[in-house]
Amino acid sequence: MNLRRLSAIVAKELRQLRRDRLTFAMIVGIPLLQLVLFGYAINMDVRGIDAAVLDQANTARSREVVAEIGSSQVLNLRYRLSTPQQMDALLRQGKIGAALVIPSDFEARLERGAGPSQGRLPQGRLAQDRLPLQLVVDGSDQSVQASARQLANYPLPGWAHQQGVELVNFYNPERLAAVNTVPGLIGVILTMTMVLFTAIALVRERERGNMEMLITTPLSPWELTLGKVLPFVGIGLLQVTVILITGSLLFEVPIRGSLLELYGASLLFIVASLALGVFISTLAQTQFQAMQIAFFTFLPQILLSGFMFPFAGMPQAAQWIAELLPLTHFLRLARGIMLRSAGVLELWPEMLALLVFTALMLGVAVTRVTKRLD
Template identity: 55%
Template sequence: MKPLRRLWAVVFKELRQIRRDRISLAMIVAIPVIDLLLFGYAINFNPRNLDAVVVDQARTAASRATVMDMRATGIIEITGVADSPQQAMEQLRRGRISVGIVLPPDFERRLADGRPAVQVMVDGTDTVVQAAANQLAQLPLGPRAARTATRIEVVAFYNPQRRSAVSIVPGLIGIILTMTMTMFTAMAVVRERERGNMELLIATPLSRAELMIGKVLPYAIIGLIQTTLILALGIWMFDVPLRGSLLDVYVAALLLILANLAMGLLISTRARTQFQAIQITMFVFLPSILISGFMFPFAGMPDVVQWGAELLPMTHFLRLVRGIMLRGAHLGELWPGVLALLAFTAVTMTAAIMRFRKRLD
């Protein structure tokens, strides 16, 4: 009986310790709930309401009816019109849309002849979106007797072979940077506190802002080294294209690095131990994988989840890096993502510095 009593004593002691650790207690409840909501409610392999523009060069009742039929499928959402296929292609390159629908001037004649009458231009950097656009090719057009013929032609740009590595490798840069930069920074600051060195650092003439920024700058260099390694291996081993400027890729990566370093600093003001820092980091890392558009199609998520994903740096970096590397866009053309990352870094860094001062004064 004595061994059993000693065993139960250890069990009860561990349960009391978990109850006192609010972060661990919160993760026990929050992680199953968050995963259930994300996989059951947010994640959808069938994208809907893909942003699309229409180039209707026929301008007939039949062409307008065709556009309405395509919209009725729920796969696309018409967000505008373009005067030419070149204009639609430019919006596709800048990431403004996912699909461009072109109806030529001889639309009705093509229907009568049984030839492809509609061209659907799709951004092939997201293979799931490309597969969703292929569903539009099954939409019956023309006379009922001739509807067995394929009348809608899907043309995938930037990744016509639908190679998954082309879309995964650029996003993998963001995933690795999000995990390592956030975790390393949070653990570095908490480690100083655990070892009793933080008070010694604060006693120096350094301001708190200088202290915190100085702590994270070495990790920015590490992040750029990681970016270089992933780029080199991705291009060499998986033949991932680099259609845009390499400098733009590094600038985008640096913006994500700074955002994640600021998040790591903010986490360090809440965590008391390195283990707690890792636990809190998981709350940032899991959504960055699941709802940023890296693994699952962003367009298939409910509006509420998409609004929440807009608060994640990974979401904006994914748009930047795919636009630069795969579509050849310039960083200036992707300015909304740049501003979002800068705003996130400024707000998070300010909050981290304010909380850091409040805790240590």
Template identity: 75%
Template structure:
């Protein structure tokens, strides 16, 4: 063991890291990102769940009870409804995650103190486990004059048995596609540059658009195959249903695959080596999986974190996949999420094409 020779190797590695600015940024960036996300954005104590109220009693006591529930800050009342059909419509569209129902005989139930017939009913979107968990907090909420007896009955729509795979699998669709599609294409152009294949492209009339789309198209088929495999295995092993249109699910998945591939191609234009491309892919994957609502409740995040999450394609695909698979929603009902993904695809593909140059440098 020659310490002098070993020291020379160490010095060489430090100089190489200093020249590799991206790796140097990642050394500090990844810990800071994780610290901010876990310390600031991730909050398991869910507050402000978007909800509606259907007050069929419309008495002074019922209005006081609704105000009492709202004061817990677990739900945030966004809509006042006139009939029960509106609950299903808003929940299918993903505009609310809960609905507080006050029955017509609310005052009578309140006076009887019958624990088998709580005076209030909370309907929750069972396709989101975090919403279910928060709703259970309100299930034990004592109304004034009920002497600690729970006054809220919780009803789970779409997943009454609270089966975990029904919540997990639609999210896994997006997570798996993000990991594979972004990673595959992030190294695509970089690999061409490292292997010298761009020398051949320089002598051809291939345009940046043709090069980009040609790189993306093969992976679109791979992504659709992955969707099929996940759906078949999840139905066979966990009995996860597709209650909506299978064609709608594939249409939403196709759009998300293109968005993920566009992100990967753009990252490949920022990197000089395949290792850097993989670093950038991981750097974008981490915020998506943590902020999209897959692992942690979206409603529990600060507003700033929610705004950042709205810029990520996985956030919108989770809403699409859960809506179609579990809530039987159609693409027209989820058209806002589709529109955002379309804008994301066009913007990222355009940005990637603008950065592609058929040059060796």
């Protein structure tokens, strides 16, 4: 081995890397992004879960309990309800993750001072012997379930037993992990494939010189961009079908809402992901750069969307960033439709967010395509 020739090759590669500013930025940017996300934004200790209170007793003692549970900071008691129907609607729409229910006979239950130790009625016990409080939890989010269990042993004034709060899991009473994971996997898989496929495909056309030939035709920038993107829509819908069938057969994941609305939400998310891929293709010069930028967009979406880590546990700044990401809104749509039987009209803020993201990304991408190929 000739060290002089070897050092010449190393020097050449370093000079080429210095000229490739995008690759150099990724070398520094990806570790910094991971460090910031895992060290600052990711927090498994969930606090401030949006919740509601249904105080049917409305006594001084019940109000005292509500104030004490609110001070624990596990729940953010944003809503005061008057009927169980209001609670059902907020849970179904995903506006709250839990609801604290205080029954009308709350005082009588405390005075009896006896209840089942595990929050369930043993055989032969009467309904009036149930625990003084009930915490209804959105079971479609496992992080909410885990945090709500912290309140199961909350000490109640005048209650002699260890457990005074009965936990009720809506939408996933068996606490199956797959029920929570599979709807999220639809968005994660679509994010990885749609963004990457589109970005690489468009950059490949530019590298081969085909894009310059297409621009000489009467095609407008919008027609050219949409024509390159639309074939991937069918691929995305096929992936959704495969995931739904596999999730149903292997993990018995239910689809409680409208299948048509689920496909409609998936279609909108596919278009949003493709729009992001088109935008990435306007930034990259090579297919390798397109892969780098696509990977750079995967990290914040997967880590901040609520798929891997609890959304409520993130700092406010991280939540604001997450609201700008399409995967965050699609996860809410998929879990809402599949697990909570919510309709797209009830989840209209998430649909609107995806529409705005798609319009912005496509608008900017088309503008940049025009500038690059004029």
